[in-house]
Amino acid sequence: MIGTTSAGSIGAVLRECLTAAAAAPSIHNTQPWLFGVRPGTVDVYADRRRLLPVIDPHGRELLVSVGAAIFNLRVALLAHGRVPIQQLWPDLRRPDLVARVTIGPHTTVPPTARLLAQAIPHRHTNRRPFSDVPVASDVLAELADAAAAEGATLVVADSEVRRAVLGLVRAAENRWRHDPAYWCELATWTADRPGRRDGIPPAAFGPWSAMELVPLRDFGLTQPFRGRHATGFEQSPTIVLLYTAADTRDQWVRAGEALQRVLLTATVRGLAATPMTQPLEIPELRDLLTDAAGGQVAQVILRLGYGLPATPTPRRCVDELLLAPAPASGRHADGAGHSRGRAGPRPSG
Ligand SMILES: Cc1cc2nc3c(=O)[nH]c(=O)nc-3n(C[C@H](O)[C@H](O)[C@H](O)COP(=O)(O)O)c2cc1C
Known part of the structure:
Protein backbone atom coordinates (compact mmCIF):
# COMPACT_ATOMS: atom_id res chain seq x y z
CA MET A 1 0.00 0.00 0.00
CA ARG A 123 22.88 10.72 -11.56
CA HIS A 124 25.23 13.43 -10.32
CA THR A 125 26.34 16.69 -11.86
CA ASN A 126 29.83 16.03 -13.16
CA ARG A 127 32.26 18.98 -13.30
CA ARG A 128 35.28 16.91 -14.23
CA PRO A 129 36.97 16.84 -17.64
CA PHE A 130 35.24 14.59 -20.15
CA SER A 131 36.99 12.43 -22.71
CA ASP A 132 37.23 13.52 -26.35
CA VAL A 133 35.08 10.56 -27.42
CA PRO A 134 32.08 12.09 -29.22
CA VAL A 135 28.59 11.31 -28.02
CA ALA A 136 26.99 8.97 -30.57
CA SER A 137 24.23 10.53 -32.67
CA ASP A 138 21.71 7.82 -31.75
CA VAL A 139 22.25 8.59 -28.05
CA LEU A 140 21.74 12.31 -28.72
CA ALA A 141 18.55 11.42 -30.61
CA GLU A 142 17.37 9.40 -27.61
CA LEU A 143 17.99 12.42 -25.35
CA ALA A 144 16.00 14.62 -27.74
CA ASP A 145 13.16 12.08 -27.57
CA ALA A 146 13.34 12.19 -23.76
CA ALA A 147 12.93 15.99 -23.81
CA ALA A 148 10.11 15.76 -26.35
CA ALA A 149 8.27 13.21 -24.19
CA GLU A 150 8.02 15.94 -21.53
CA GLY A 151 6.99 18.65 -23.99
CA ALA A 152 10.38 20.34 -24.42
CA THR A 153 12.92 20.51 -27.24
CA LEU A 154 16.56 19.49 -27.01
CA VAL A 155 18.87 20.89 -29.67
CA VAL A 156 22.47 19.79 -30.15
CA ALA A 157 24.74 22.75 -30.85
CA ASP A 158 26.76 22.50 -34.05
CA SER A 159 30.33 23.82 -33.94
CA GLU A 160 29.33 27.40 -34.71
CA VAL A 161 26.53 27.48 -32.12
CA ARG A 162 28.79 25.75 -29.61
CA ARG A 163 31.39 28.49 -30.00
CA ALA A 164 28.73 31.16 -29.55
CA VAL A 165 27.14 29.46 -26.53
CA LEU A 166 30.48 28.89 -24.80
CA GLY A 167 31.33 32.55 -25.48
CA LEU A 168 28.11 33.60 -23.74
CA VAL A 169 28.78 31.26 -20.80
CA ARG A 170 32.26 32.80 -20.46
CA ALA A 171 30.82 36.33 -20.65
CA ALA A 172 28.16 35.54 -18.04
CA GLU A 173 30.63 33.84 -15.69
CA ASN A 174 32.87 36.90 -16.00
CA ARG A 175 29.96 39.23 -15.30
CA TRP A 176 28.90 37.29 -12.18
CA ARG A 177 32.50 37.11 -11.00
CA HIS A 178 32.53 40.90 -10.65
CA ASP A 179 29.20 41.18 -8.82
CA PRO A 180 29.54 41.38 -5.00
CA ALA A 181 25.93 40.24 -4.52
CA TYR A 182 26.70 37.11 -6.55
CA TRP A 183 29.72 36.46 -4.33
CA CYS A 184 27.56 36.68 -1.20
CA GLU A 185 24.90 34.36 -2.61
CA LEU A 186 27.46 31.86 -3.85
CA ALA A 187 29.34 31.97 -0.53
CA THR A 188 26.09 31.10 1.30
CA TRP A 189 25.52 27.99 -0.78
CA THR A 190 29.13 26.81 -0.92
CA ALA A 191 30.06 27.35 2.73
CA ASP A 192 31.44 24.10 4.08
CA ARG A 193 29.84 23.45 7.47
CA PRO A 194 29.91 20.11 9.26
CA GLY A 195 26.63 18.26 8.94
CA ARG A 196 25.34 20.48 6.15
CA ARG A 197 22.89 18.68 3.85
CA ASP A 198 22.37 21.25 1.12
CA GLY A 199 24.56 23.53 -0.98
CA ILE A 200 27.61 22.46 -2.93
CA PRO A 201 30.48 20.87 -0.98
CA PRO A 202 34.08 21.64 -2.05
CA ALA A 203 34.55 18.06 -3.26
CA ALA A 204 31.96 18.73 -6.00
CA PHE A 205 33.48 22.04 -7.24
CA GLY A 206 35.63 20.25 -9.82
CA PRO A 207 38.98 21.44 -11.21
CA TRP A 208 39.70 24.53 -13.30
CA SER A 209 39.44 24.25 -17.04
CA ALA A 210 42.89 25.44 -18.17
CA MET A 211 42.42 28.05 -20.96
CA GLU A 212 38.74 28.28 -19.89
CA LEU A 213 37.89 25.97 -22.77
CA VAL A 214 34.92 24.74 -20.76
CA PRO A 215 33.73 27.71 -18.65
CA LEU A 216 31.99 25.84 -15.84
CA ARG A 217 30.54 27.85 -12.97
CA ASP A 218 33.30 28.58 -10.49
CA PHE A 219 31.91 27.35 -7.19
CA GLY A 220 35.30 27.97 -5.54
CA LEU A 221 35.17 31.69 -6.36
CA THR A 222 34.80 32.76 -2.74
CA GLN A 223 37.22 30.13 -1.43
CA PRO A 224 40.48 30.70 -3.37
CA PHE A 225 42.41 29.14 -0.45
CA ARG A 226 41.20 25.75 -1.65
CA GLY A 227 43.60 26.02 -4.58
CA ARG A 228 41.67 23.99 -7.14
CA HIS A 229 44.07 22.57 -9.70
CA ALA A 230 43.92 23.50 -13.38
CA THR A 231 43.60 20.67 -15.86
CA GLY A 232 42.84 20.02 -19.50
CA PHE A 233 39.22 19.55 -20.53
CA GLU A 234 37.76 18.10 -23.72
CA GLN A 235 38.57 20.14 -26.85
CA SER A 236 35.07 20.18 -28.32
CA PRO A 237 32.48 19.77 -25.58
CA THR A 238 29.09 18.43 -26.62
CA ILE A 239 26.63 21.21 -25.80
CA VAL A 240 22.86 20.85 -25.92
CA LEU A 241 20.16 23.43 -25.26
CA LEU A 242 16.81 22.68 -23.71
CA TYR A 243 13.98 24.88 -24.94
CA THR A 244 10.33 25.27 -24.09
CA ALA A 245 7.66 26.83 -26.28
CA ALA A 246 6.98 29.72 -23.89
CA ASP A 247 8.34 31.35 -20.77
CA THR A 248 5.54 30.76 -18.27
CA ARG A 249 5.81 29.17 -14.81
CA ASP A 250 4.10 26.08 -16.27
CA GLN A 251 6.83 25.80 -18.85
CA TRP A 252 9.54 26.25 -16.23
CA VAL A 253 8.20 23.22 -14.37
CA ARG A 254 7.90 21.29 -17.65
CA ALA A 255 11.50 22.26 -18.45
CA GLY A 256 12.56 20.72 -15.13
CA GLU A 257 10.69 17.52 -15.85
CA ALA A 258 12.26 17.36 -19.31
CA LEU A 259 15.71 18.17 -17.92
CA GLN A 260 15.47 15.32 -15.45
CA ARG A 261 14.23 12.88 -18.06
CA VAL A 262 17.18 13.87 -20.26
CA LEU A 263 19.66 13.56 -17.37
CA LEU A 264 18.38 10.14 -16.29
CA THR A 265 18.39 8.90 -19.88
CA ALA A 266 21.97 10.17 -20.18
CA THR A 267 22.87 8.32 -16.95
CA VAL A 268 21.38 5.09 -18.32
CA ARG A 269 23.56 5.55 -21.42
CA GLY A 270 26.71 6.09 -19.33
CA LEU A 271 26.89 9.79 -20.09
CA ALA A 272 27.90 12.51 -17.64
CA ALA A 273 26.36 15.96 -17.69
CA THR A 274 26.93 19.48 -16.37
CA PRO A 275 24.31 22.23 -16.51
CA MET A 276 25.95 25.57 -17.45
CA THR A 277 23.19 28.07 -16.93
CA GLN A 278 25.09 31.31 -16.20
CA PRO A 279 23.96 33.18 -19.37
CA LEU A 280 20.35 32.20 -18.78
CA GLU A 281 20.45 34.18 -15.53
CA ILE A 282 21.25 37.46 -17.34
CA PRO A 283 18.24 38.63 -19.39
CA GLU A 284 20.22 40.24 -22.25
CA LEU A 285 22.29 37.08 -22.72
CA ARG A 286 19.30 34.76 -22.36
CA ASP A 287 17.56 36.77 -25.10
CA LEU A 288 20.44 35.95 -27.44
CA LEU A 289 19.76 32.23 -26.95
CA THR A 290 16.00 32.56 -27.24
CA ASP A 291 13.70 32.79 -30.25
CA ALA A 292 10.43 33.63 -28.49
CA ALA A 293 8.52 34.22 -31.73
CA GLY A 294 9.73 30.86 -33.03
CA GLY A 295 8.64 29.13 -29.80
CA GLN A 296 12.15 28.36 -28.55
CA VAL A 297 12.80 29.76 -25.10
CA ALA A 298 16.15 28.69 -23.64
CA GLN A 299 15.78 27.05 -20.21
CA VAL A 300 18.95 25.00 -19.66
CA ILE A 301 22.36 24.59 -21.29
CA LEU A 302 23.99 21.20 -20.77
CA ARG A 303 27.45 19.84 -21.40
CA LEU A 304 27.50 16.10 -22.08
CA GLY A 305 30.29 13.57 -22.31
CA TYR A 306 32.05 10.60 -20.82
CA GLY A 307 33.91 11.15 -17.57
CA LEU A 308 35.11 9.62 -14.34
CA PRO A 309 32.42 9.33 -11.67
CA ALA A 310 31.32 12.59 -10.04
CA THR A 311 31.12 13.40 -6.36
CA PRO A 312 27.56 13.15 -4.97
CA ALA A 324 2.34 18.74 8.60
CA PRO A 325 -1.29 18.32 7.49
CA ALA A 326 -3.28 21.55 7.66
CA PRO A 327 -5.28 22.01 10.85
CA ALA A 328 -9.00 21.34 10.55
CA SER A 329 -9.83 25.02 11.18
CA GLY A 330 -8.39 25.81 7.77
CA ARG A 331 -6.03 28.44 9.23
CA HIS A 332 -2.59 27.89 7.79
CA ALA A 333 0.76 28.78 9.19
CA ASP A 334 2.46 29.37 5.85
CA GLY A 335 -0.30 30.54 3.56
CA ALA A 336 0.33 27.43 1.50
CA GLY A 337 -2.34 25.35 3.13
CA HIS A 338 -0.04 23.53 5.51
CA SER A 339 1.60 24.30 8.77
CA ARG A 340 5.33 23.76 8.77
CA GLY A 341 6.31 20.30 9.85
CA ARG A 342 9.95 19.66 10.44
CA ALA A 343 10.90 21.58 7.29
CA GLY A 344 13.52 24.04 8.48
CA PRO A 345 14.60 27.48 7.34
CA ARG A 346 17.20 27.91 4.63
CA PRO A 347 19.99 26.90 4.27
CA SER A 348 20.57 23.83 6.43
CA GLY A 349 23.49 22.71 8.52
C1 LIG B 1 18.15 24.82 -13.04
C2 LIG B 1 19.53 24.32 -12.69
C3 LIG B 1 20.64 25.08 -13.05
C4 LIG B 1 21.93 24.61 -12.75
N1 LIG B 1 23.02 25.35 -13.14
C5 LIG B 1 24.27 24.87 -12.91
C6 LIG B 1 25.41 25.60 -13.38
O1 LIG B 1 25.31 26.65 -13.99
N2 LIG B 1 26.63 25.05 -13.15
C7 LIG B 1 26.79 23.86 -12.49
O2 LIG B 1 27.92 23.42 -12.34
N3 LIG B 1 25.72 23.17 -12.05
C8 LIG B 1 24.47 23.65 -12.24
N4 LIG B 1 23.38 22.94 -11.81
C9 LIG B 1 23.58 21.67 -11.10
C10 LIG B 1 23.40 21.85 -9.58
O3 LIG B 1 24.46 22.58 -9.03
C11 LIG B 1 23.30 20.46 -8.96
O4 LIG B 1 22.14 19.84 -9.43
C12 LIG B 1 23.24 20.48 -7.44
O5 LIG B 1 24.44 20.96 -6.92
C13 LIG B 1 22.98 19.08 -6.88
O6 LIG B 1 23.99 18.20 -7.29
P1 LIG B 1 23.70 16.91 -8.17
O7 LIG B 1 23.14 17.36 -9.49
O8 LIG B 1 25.04 16.25 -8.32
O9 LIG B 1 22.72 16.06 -7.43
C14 LIG B 1 22.09 23.38 -12.07
C15 LIG B 1 20.96 22.62 -11.75
C16 LIG B 1 19.70 23.08 -12.04
C17 LIG B 1 18.49 22.24 -11.70
Whole structure:
Protein backbone atom coordinates (compact mmCIF):
# COMPACT_ATOMS: atom_id res chain seq x y z
CA MET A 1 0.00 0.00 0.00
CA ILE A 2 1.45 3.38 -1.01
CA GLY A 3 0.45 6.34 1.11
CA THR A 4 0.12 7.30 4.74
CA THR A 5 -0.09 4.61 7.40
CA SER A 6 -2.92 4.46 9.92
CA ALA A 7 -0.72 6.35 12.37
CA GLY A 8 -0.39 9.19 9.84
CA SER A 9 3.30 8.59 9.09
CA ILE A 10 4.28 7.78 5.53
CA GLY A 11 4.72 4.22 4.32
CA ALA A 12 8.07 2.75 3.25
CA VAL A 13 7.32 2.84 -0.48
CA LEU A 14 6.15 6.43 -0.42
CA ARG A 15 9.24 7.36 1.59
CA GLU A 16 11.33 5.72 -1.14
CA CYS A 17 9.50 7.73 -3.80
CA LEU A 18 10.00 10.99 -1.87
CA THR A 19 13.68 10.16 -1.40
CA ALA A 20 13.86 9.75 -5.18
CA ALA A 21 12.14 13.13 -5.65
CA ALA A 22 14.62 14.79 -3.29
CA ALA A 23 17.57 13.33 -5.23
CA ALA A 24 16.74 15.66 -8.13
CA PRO A 25 19.23 18.29 -9.26
CA SER A 26 18.55 21.85 -8.09
CA ILE A 27 20.15 25.19 -8.66
CA HIS A 28 23.09 25.46 -6.17
CA ASN A 29 21.67 22.33 -4.50
CA THR A 30 19.06 24.52 -2.79
CA GLN A 31 16.53 21.65 -2.80
CA PRO A 32 13.64 24.14 -2.97
CA TRP A 33 10.82 21.65 -2.44
CA LEU A 34 8.45 20.52 0.27
CA PHE A 35 5.91 17.71 0.26
CA GLY A 36 2.43 17.53 1.71
CA VAL A 37 1.32 13.92 1.96
CA ARG A 38 -2.27 12.72 2.31
CA PRO A 39 -3.61 9.23 1.59
CA GLY A 40 -3.17 8.63 -2.13
CA THR A 41 -1.77 12.08 -2.89
CA VAL A 42 1.50 13.99 -2.75
CA ASP A 43 1.40 17.78 -2.98
CA VAL A 44 4.69 19.23 -4.19
CA TYR A 45 5.38 22.77 -2.99
CA ALA A 46 8.04 25.26 -4.03
CA ASP A 47 9.96 26.44 -0.98
CA ARG A 48 10.58 30.09 -1.82
CA ARG A 49 12.67 30.58 1.31
CA ARG A 50 15.30 28.83 -0.83
CA LEU A 51 15.04 31.21 -3.78
CA LEU A 52 18.32 32.70 -5.05
CA PRO A 53 17.41 36.40 -5.37
CA VAL A 54 20.58 37.40 -7.24
CA ILE A 55 20.73 34.87 -10.06
CA ASP A 56 17.09 33.78 -10.01
CA PRO A 57 14.89 36.70 -8.86
CA HIS A 58 11.78 35.38 -10.61
CA GLY A 59 12.19 31.82 -9.40
CA ARG A 60 12.55 30.31 -12.86
CA GLU A 61 15.44 28.03 -11.92
CA LEU A 62 13.70 27.28 -8.62
CA LEU A 63 10.70 25.94 -10.57
CA VAL A 64 12.95 24.08 -13.03
CA SER A 65 14.44 22.37 -9.97
CA VAL A 66 10.98 21.56 -8.55
CA GLY A 67 10.01 20.17 -11.98
CA ALA A 68 13.00 17.81 -11.82
CA ALA A 69 11.84 16.58 -8.39
CA ILE A 70 8.31 16.05 -9.71
CA PHE A 71 9.68 13.96 -12.57
CA ASN A 72 11.62 11.77 -10.14
CA LEU A 73 8.51 11.32 -7.99
CA ARG A 74 6.45 10.34 -11.04
CA VAL A 75 9.01 7.86 -12.33
CA ALA A 76 9.55 6.33 -8.87
CA LEU A 77 5.80 5.77 -8.46
CA LEU A 78 5.60 4.23 -11.91
CA ALA A 79 8.53 1.96 -11.11
CA HIS A 80 6.49 0.80 -8.11
CA GLY A 81 3.67 -0.12 -10.48
CA ARG A 82 1.39 2.86 -9.82
CA VAL A 83 0.24 5.39 -12.40
CA PRO A 84 1.12 8.94 -11.28
CA ILE A 85 -1.58 11.46 -12.17
CA GLN A 86 -0.19 14.96 -12.14
CA GLN A 87 -1.98 18.27 -11.97
CA LEU A 88 -0.01 21.51 -12.04
CA TRP A 89 -1.21 24.36 -9.81
CA PRO A 90 -4.27 22.47 -8.55
CA ASP A 91 -5.27 25.26 -6.16
CA LEU A 92 -4.88 28.83 -7.37
CA ARG A 93 -5.18 30.13 -3.79
CA ARG A 94 -1.88 28.40 -3.04
CA PRO A 95 0.66 29.74 -5.54
CA ASP A 96 3.47 27.63 -4.11
CA LEU A 97 1.53 24.40 -4.52
CA VAL A 98 3.18 23.49 -7.81
CA ALA A 99 1.76 20.04 -8.41
CA ARG A 100 -0.58 17.47 -6.98
CA VAL A 101 0.54 13.96 -7.82
CA THR A 102 -2.22 11.46 -7.25
CA ILE A 103 -1.24 7.83 -6.85
CA GLY A 104 -3.33 6.25 -9.57
CA PRO A 105 -4.23 2.66 -10.50
CA HIS A 106 -1.88 -0.31 -10.52
CA THR A 107 -0.03 -0.87 -13.79
CA THR A 108 2.65 -3.07 -15.29
CA VAL A 109 5.98 -1.30 -14.85
CA PRO A 110 7.17 0.05 -18.20
CA PRO A 111 10.82 -1.02 -18.81
CA THR A 112 11.88 2.61 -19.44
CA ALA A 113 10.43 3.72 -16.11
CA ARG A 114 12.32 0.94 -14.36
CA LEU A 115 15.60 1.98 -16.00
CA LEU A 116 15.09 5.68 -15.30
CA ALA A 117 14.13 5.03 -11.67
CA GLN A 118 17.20 2.85 -11.17
CA ALA A 119 19.36 5.68 -12.57
CA ILE A 120 18.11 8.28 -10.02
CA PRO A 121 20.72 7.58 -7.29
CA HIS A 122 23.51 7.34 -9.88
CA ARG A 123 22.88 10.72 -11.56
CA HIS A 124 25.23 13.43 -10.32
CA THR A 125 26.34 16.69 -11.86
CA ASN A 126 29.83 16.03 -13.16
CA ARG A 127 32.26 18.98 -13.30
CA ARG A 128 35.28 16.91 -14.23
CA PRO A 129 36.97 16.84 -17.64
CA PHE A 130 35.24 14.59 -20.15
CA SER A 131 36.99 12.43 -22.71
CA ASP A 132 37.23 13.52 -26.35
CA VAL A 133 35.08 10.56 -27.42
CA PRO A 134 32.08 12.09 -29.22
CA VAL A 135 28.59 11.31 -28.02
CA ALA A 136 26.99 8.97 -30.57
CA SER A 137 24.23 10.53 -32.67
CA ASP A 138 21.71 7.82 -31.75
CA VAL A 139 22.25 8.59 -28.05
CA LEU A 140 21.74 12.31 -28.72
CA ALA A 141 18.55 11.42 -30.61
CA GLU A 142 17.37 9.40 -27.61
CA LEU A 143 17.99 12.42 -25.35
CA ALA A 144 16.00 14.62 -27.74
CA ASP A 145 13.16 12.08 -27.57
CA ALA A 146 13.34 12.19 -23.76
CA ALA A 147 12.93 15.99 -23.81
CA ALA A 148 10.11 15.76 -26.35
CA ALA A 149 8.27 13.21 -24.19
CA GLU A 150 8.02 15.94 -21.53
CA GLY A 151 6.99 18.65 -23.99
CA ALA A 152 10.38 20.34 -24.42
CA THR A 153 12.92 20.51 -27.24
CA LEU A 154 16.56 19.49 -27.01
CA VAL A 155 18.87 20.89 -29.67
CA VAL A 156 22.47 19.79 -30.15
CA ALA A 157 24.74 22.75 -30.85
CA ASP A 158 26.76 22.50 -34.05
CA SER A 159 30.33 23.82 -33.94
CA GLU A 160 29.33 27.40 -34.71
CA VAL A 161 26.53 27.48 -32.12
CA ARG A 162 28.79 25.75 -29.61
CA ARG A 163 31.39 28.49 -30.00
CA ALA A 164 28.73 31.16 -29.55
CA VAL A 165 27.14 29.46 -26.53
CA LEU A 166 30.48 28.89 -24.80
CA GLY A 167 31.33 32.55 -25.48
CA LEU A 168 28.11 33.60 -23.74
CA VAL A 169 28.78 31.26 -20.80
CA ARG A 170 32.26 32.80 -20.46
CA ALA A 171 30.82 36.33 -20.65
CA ALA A 172 28.16 35.54 -18.04
CA GLU A 173 30.63 33.84 -15.69
CA ASN A 174 32.87 36.90 -16.00
CA ARG A 175 29.96 39.23 -15.30
CA TRP A 176 28.90 37.29 -12.18
CA ARG A 177 32.50 37.11 -11.00
CA HIS A 178 32.53 40.90 -10.65
CA ASP A 179 29.20 41.18 -8.82
CA PRO A 180 29.54 41.38 -5.00
CA ALA A 181 25.93 40.24 -4.52
CA TYR A 182 26.70 37.11 -6.55
CA TRP A 183 29.72 36.46 -4.33
CA CYS A 184 27.56 36.68 -1.20
CA GLU A 185 24.90 34.36 -2.61
CA LEU A 186 27.46 31.86 -3.85
CA ALA A 187 29.34 31.97 -0.53
CA THR A 188 26.09 31.10 1.30
CA TRP A 189 25.52 27.99 -0.78
CA THR A 190 29.13 26.81 -0.92
CA ALA A 191 30.06 27.35 2.73
CA ASP A 192 31.44 24.10 4.08
CA ARG A 193 29.84 23.45 7.47
CA PRO A 194 29.91 20.11 9.26
CA GLY A 195 26.63 18.26 8.94
CA ARG A 196 25.34 20.48 6.15
CA ARG A 197 22.89 18.68 3.85
CA ASP A 198 22.37 21.25 1.12
CA GLY A 199 24.56 23.53 -0.98
CA ILE A 200 27.61 22.46 -2.93
CA PRO A 201 30.48 20.87 -0.98
CA PRO A 202 34.08 21.64 -2.05
CA ALA A 203 34.55 18.06 -3.26
CA ALA A 204 31.96 18.73 -6.00
CA PHE A 205 33.48 22.04 -7.24
CA GLY A 206 35.63 20.25 -9.82
CA PRO A 207 38.98 21.44 -11.21
CA TRP A 208 39.70 24.53 -13.30
CA SER A 209 39.44 24.25 -17.04
CA ALA A 210 42.89 25.44 -18.17
CA MET A 211 42.42 28.05 -20.96
CA GLU A 212 38.74 28.28 -19.89
CA LEU A 213 37.89 25.97 -22.77
CA VAL A 214 34.92 24.74 -20.76
CA PRO A 215 33.73 27.71 -18.65
CA LEU A 216 31.99 25.84 -15.84
CA ARG A 217 30.54 27.85 -12.97
CA ASP A 218 33.30 28.58 -10.49
CA PHE A 219 31.91 27.35 -7.19
CA GLY A 220 35.30 27.97 -5.54
CA LEU A 221 35.17 31.69 -6.36
CA THR A 222 34.80 32.76 -2.74
CA GLN A 223 37.22 30.13 -1.43
CA PRO A 224 40.48 30.70 -3.37
CA PHE A 225 42.41 29.14 -0.45
CA ARG A 226 41.20 25.75 -1.65
CA GLY A 227 43.60 26.02 -4.58
CA ARG A 228 41.67 23.99 -7.14
CA HIS A 229 44.07 22.57 -9.70
CA ALA A 230 43.92 23.50 -13.38
CA THR A 231 43.60 20.67 -15.86
CA GLY A 232 42.84 20.02 -19.50
CA PHE A 233 39.22 19.55 -20.53
CA GLU A 234 37.76 18.10 -23.72
CA GLN A 235 38.57 20.14 -26.85
CA SER A 236 35.07 20.18 -28.32
CA PRO A 237 32.48 19.77 -25.58
CA THR A 238 29.09 18.43 -26.62
CA ILE A 239 26.63 21.21 -25.80
CA VAL A 240 22.86 20.85 -25.92
CA LEU A 241 20.16 23.43 -25.26
CA LEU A 242 16.81 22.68 -23.71
CA TYR A 243 13.98 24.88 -24.94
CA THR A 244 10.33 25.27 -24.09
CA ALA A 245 7.66 26.83 -26.28
CA ALA A 246 6.98 29.72 -23.89
CA ASP A 247 8.34 31.35 -20.77
CA THR A 248 5.54 30.76 -18.27
CA ARG A 249 5.81 29.17 -14.81
CA ASP A 250 4.10 26.08 -16.27
CA GLN A 251 6.83 25.80 -18.85
CA TRP A 252 9.54 26.25 -16.23
CA VAL A 253 8.20 23.22 -14.37
CA ARG A 254 7.90 21.29 -17.65
CA ALA A 255 11.50 22.26 -18.45
CA GLY A 256 12.56 20.72 -15.13
CA GLU A 257 10.69 17.52 -15.85
CA ALA A 258 12.26 17.36 -19.31
CA LEU A 259 15.71 18.17 -17.92
CA GLN A 260 15.47 15.32 -15.45
CA ARG A 261 14.23 12.88 -18.06
CA VAL A 262 17.18 13.87 -20.26
CA LEU A 263 19.66 13.56 -17.37
CA LEU A 264 18.38 10.14 -16.29
CA THR A 265 18.39 8.90 -19.88
CA ALA A 266 21.97 10.17 -20.18
CA THR A 267 22.87 8.32 -16.95
CA VAL A 268 21.38 5.09 -18.32
CA ARG A 269 23.56 5.55 -21.42
CA GLY A 270 26.71 6.09 -19.33
CA LEU A 271 26.89 9.79 -20.09
CA ALA A 272 27.90 12.51 -17.64
CA ALA A 273 26.36 15.96 -17.69
CA THR A 274 26.93 19.48 -16.37
CA PRO A 275 24.31 22.23 -16.51
CA MET A 276 25.95 25.57 -17.45
CA THR A 277 23.19 28.07 -16.93
CA GLN A 278 25.09 31.31 -16.20
CA PRO A 279 23.96 33.18 -19.37
CA LEU A 280 20.35 32.20 -18.78
CA GLU A 281 20.45 34.18 -15.53
CA ILE A 282 21.25 37.46 -17.34
CA PRO A 283 18.24 38.63 -19.39
CA GLU A 284 20.22 40.24 -22.25
CA LEU A 285 22.29 37.08 -22.72
CA ARG A 286 19.30 34.76 -22.36
CA ASP A 287 17.56 36.77 -25.10
CA LEU A 288 20.44 35.95 -27.44
CA LEU A 289 19.76 32.23 -26.95
CA THR A 290 16.00 32.56 -27.24
CA ASP A 291 13.70 32.79 -30.25
CA ALA A 292 10.43 33.63 -28.49
CA ALA A 293 8.52 34.22 -31.73
CA GLY A 294 9.73 30.86 -33.03
CA GLY A 295 8.64 29.13 -29.80
CA GLN A 296 12.15 28.36 -28.55
CA VAL A 297 12.80 29.76 -25.10
CA ALA A 298 16.15 28.69 -23.64
CA GLN A 299 15.78 27.05 -20.21
CA VAL A 300 18.95 25.00 -19.66
CA ILE A 301 22.36 24.59 -21.29
CA LEU A 302 23.99 21.20 -20.77
CA ARG A 303 27.45 19.84 -21.40
CA LEU A 304 27.50 16.10 -22.08
CA GLY A 305 30.29 13.57 -22.31
CA TYR A 306 32.05 10.60 -20.82
CA GLY A 307 33.91 11.15 -17.57
CA LEU A 308 35.11 9.62 -14.34
CA PRO A 309 32.42 9.33 -11.67
CA ALA A 310 31.32 12.59 -10.04
CA THR A 311 31.12 13.40 -6.36
CA PRO A 312 27.56 13.15 -4.97
CA THR A 313 26.12 16.16 -3.16
CA PRO A 314 24.20 15.83 0.13
CA ARG A 315 20.44 15.86 0.57
CA ARG A 316 18.15 16.66 3.47
CA CYS A 317 16.21 13.65 4.66
CA VAL A 318 12.57 13.17 3.75
CA ASP A 319 11.29 13.99 7.25
CA GLU A 320 12.70 17.51 6.91
CA LEU A 321 10.73 17.99 3.69
CA LEU A 322 7.32 16.99 4.99
CA LEU A 323 4.69 19.57 5.76
CA ALA A 324 2.34 18.74 8.60
CA PRO A 325 -1.29 18.32 7.49
CA ALA A 326 -3.28 21.55 7.66
CA PRO A 327 -5.28 22.01 10.85
CA ALA A 328 -9.00 21.34 10.55
CA SER A 329 -9.83 25.02 11.18
CA GLY A 330 -8.39 25.81 7.77
CA ARG A 331 -6.03 28.44 9.23
CA HIS A 332 -2.59 27.89 7.79
CA ALA A 333 0.76 28.78 9.19
CA ASP A 334 2.46 29.37 5.85
CA GLY A 335 -0.30 30.54 3.56
CA ALA A 336 0.33 27.43 1.50
CA GLY A 337 -2.34 25.35 3.13
CA HIS A 338 -0.04 23.53 5.51
CA SER A 339 1.60 24.30 8.77
CA ARG A 340 5.33 23.76 8.77
CA GLY A 341 6.31 20.30 9.85
CA ARG A 342 9.95 19.66 10.44
CA ALA A 343 10.90 21.58 7.29
CA GLY A 344 13.52 24.04 8.48
CA PRO A 345 14.60 27.48 7.34
CA ARG A 346 17.20 27.91 4.63
CA PRO A 347 19.99 26.90 4.27
CA SER A 348 20.57 23.83 6.43
CA GLY A 349 23.49 22.71 8.52
C1 LIG B 1 18.15 24.82 -13.04
C2 LIG B 1 19.53 24.32 -12.69
C3 LIG B 1 20.64 25.08 -13.05
C4 LIG B 1 21.93 24.61 -12.75
N1 LIG B 1 23.02 25.35 -13.14
C5 LIG B 1 24.27 24.87 -12.91
C6 LIG B 1 25.41 25.60 -13.38
O1 LIG B 1 25.31 26.65 -13.99
N2 LIG B 1 26.63 25.05 -13.15
C7 LIG B 1 26.79 23.86 -12.49
O2 LIG B 1 27.92 23.42 -12.34
N3 LIG B 1 25.72 23.17 -12.05
C8 LIG B 1 24.47 23.65 -12.24
N4 LIG B 1 23.38 22.94 -11.81
C9 LIG B 1 23.58 21.67 -11.10
C10 LIG B 1 23.40 21.85 -9.58
O3 LIG B 1 24.46 22.58 -9.03
C11 LIG B 1 23.30 20.46 -8.96
O4 LIG B 1 22.14 19.84 -9.43
C12 LIG B 1 23.24 20.48 -7.44
O5 LIG B 1 24.44 20.96 -6.92
C13 LIG B 1 22.98 19.08 -6.88
O6 LIG B 1 23.99 18.20 -7.29
P1 LIG B 1 23.70 16.91 -8.17
O7 LIG B 1 23.14 17.36 -9.49
O8 LIG B 1 25.04 16.25 -8.32
O9 LIG B 1 22.72 16.06 -7.43
C14 LIG B 1 22.09 23.38 -12.07
C15 LIG B 1 20.96 22.62 -11.75
C16 LIG B 1 19.70 23.08 -12.04
C17 LIG B 1 18.49 22.24 -11.70
